[in-house]
Amino acid sequence: xxxxxxxxxxxxxxxxxxxxxxxxxxxxxxxxxxxxxxxxxxxxxxxxxxxxxxxxxxxxxxxxxxxxxxxxxxxxxxxxxxxxxxxxxxxxxxxxxxxxxxxxxxxxxxxxxxxxxxxxxxxxxxxxxxxxxxxxxxxxxxxxxxxxxxxxxxxxxxxxxxxxxxxxxxxxxxxxxxxxxxxxxxxxxxxxxxxxxxxxxxxxxxxxxxxxxxxxxxxxxxxxxxxxxxxxxxxxxxxxxxxxxxxxxxxxxxxxxxxxxxxxxxxxxxxxxxxxxxxxxxxxxxxxxxxxxxxxxxxxxxxxxxxxxxxxxxxxxxxxxxxxxxxxxxxxxxxxxx
Numbered sequence: 466x467x468x469x470x471x472x473x474x475x476x477x478x479x480x481x482x483x484x485x486x487x488x489x490x491x492x493x494x495x496x497x498x499x500x501x502x503x504x505x506x507x508x509x510x511x512x513x514x515x516x517x518x519x520x521x522x523x524x525x526x527x528x529x530x531x532x533x534x535x536x537x538x539x540x541x542x543x544x545x546x547x548x549x550x551x552x553x554x555x556x557x558x559x560x561x562x563x564x565x566x567x568x569x570x571x572x573x574x575x576x577x578x579x580x581x582x583x584x585x586x587x588x589x590x591x592x593x594x595x596x597x598x599x600x601x602x603x604x605x606x607x608x609x610x611x612x613x614x615x616x617x618x619x620x621x622x623x624x625x626x627x628x629x630x631x632x633x634x635x636x637x638x639x640x641x642x643x644x645x646x647x648x649x650x651x652x653x654x655x656x657x658x659x660x661x662x663x664x665x666x667x668x669x670x671x672x673x674x675x676x677x678x679x680x681x682x683x684x685x686x687x688x689x690x691x692x693x694x695x696x697x698x699x700x701x702x703x704x705x706x707x708x709x710x711x712x713x714x715x716x717x718x719x720x721x722x723x724x725x726x727x728x729x730x731x732x733x734x735x736x737x738x739x740x741x742x743x744x745x746x747x748x749x750x751x752x753x754x755x756x757x758x759x760x761x762x763x764x765x766x767x768x769x770x771x772x773x774x775x776x777x778x779x780x781x782x783x784x785x786x787x788x789x790x791x792x793x794x795x796x797x798x799x800x801x802x803x
Contacts, residue, residue, distance in 0.1 A: 493716060494527045498541060498550035500534040505678050506739035510732055521719045528552060538653045545602050545703040557699045558637040564598050565779045567699050569794055570609050571637040572776060573769055574693035577802055582697055583608035583733030585797040587726050593790060603709040605702040605720055606728035610672045611740040612694025616685040617668030623761055633657045633669035635698055644768050670695060676743035682750045690756040
């Protein structure tokens with residue numbers, strides 16, 4: 466009987482070990498593409514979000530963030546679409562023509578900060594558009610950065626000061642910069658440091674976080690804050706559709722819970738925190754920080770008022786009611802701003 470009991474105990478232990486090993490092996494490990502250096506706040510934010518997913522899944526869903534890029538920023542969407550990566554995060558303005566409705570969030574003077582803007586954009590977009598512009602991937606969440614302002618080597622306070630200034634801009638800033646009298650130089654964000662250092666550009670349109678994230682603090686001396694921002698840039702966290710469809714209901718529920726509106730607000734708040742760091746760097750370096758004069762702001766508004774109408778025409782051409790969408794976006798921003 467003692468021998469039988471010992472054999473039974475060993476059998477039970479081996480079975481338990483096999484179950485434990487099976488459970489460990491059953492954990493799903495996914496890959497998220499990345500195009501920013503590990504020191505950048507967005508790299509750290511997405512790494513922290515991945516950790517939340519792992520915790521919420523009880524350790525059964527693990528997302529690992531790449532340290533080196535698989536593609537340049539404009540190619541990130543296709544990494545998720547083609548399944549080269551399970552997840553990717555894309556700057557929607559880097560692929561013109563593909564996300565015209567979502568890019569309504571780029572319009573000037575809309576967003577007071579990243580958290581409000583991100584929550585409002587997700588709410589507005591999910592209600593009005595859903596996944597219609599993202600029908601070949603799974604859209605997990607969407608966010609915008611903090612208000613875009615002017616960072617420059619020489620003082621800029623008026624439209625006259627902008628004339629002839631070579632400004633680094635993203636995909637959506639070309640027409641706006643031209644209308645304001647500047648010379649737009651379109652490039653992805655990571656190239657801004659080198660262009661300012663070499664003199665290819667005299668300034669840049671960025672949110673505050675870029676002062677720290679792209680090490681601009683000693684390359685630009687002046688910063689012109691603009692209430693609501695000259696622009697914001699929408700980002701999207703995407704998942705390969707086939708991978709999403711293959712996931713368990715429990716794992717889908719985790720991603721739905723930590724994505725969507727909650728994810729937009731959480732990422733937006735972390736962006737606001739990064740903006741505070743960038744602003745702090747500028748102050749510590751003795752840079753000049755000014756807010757645009759209200760009367761001057763009115764002149765800037767007039768110069769770029771065409772942007773709203775241009776966007777309305779573009780989305781109307783795709784079958785949407787652009788005027789109604791813009792009205793709703795402004796109302797939603799106001800709702801979250803309260």
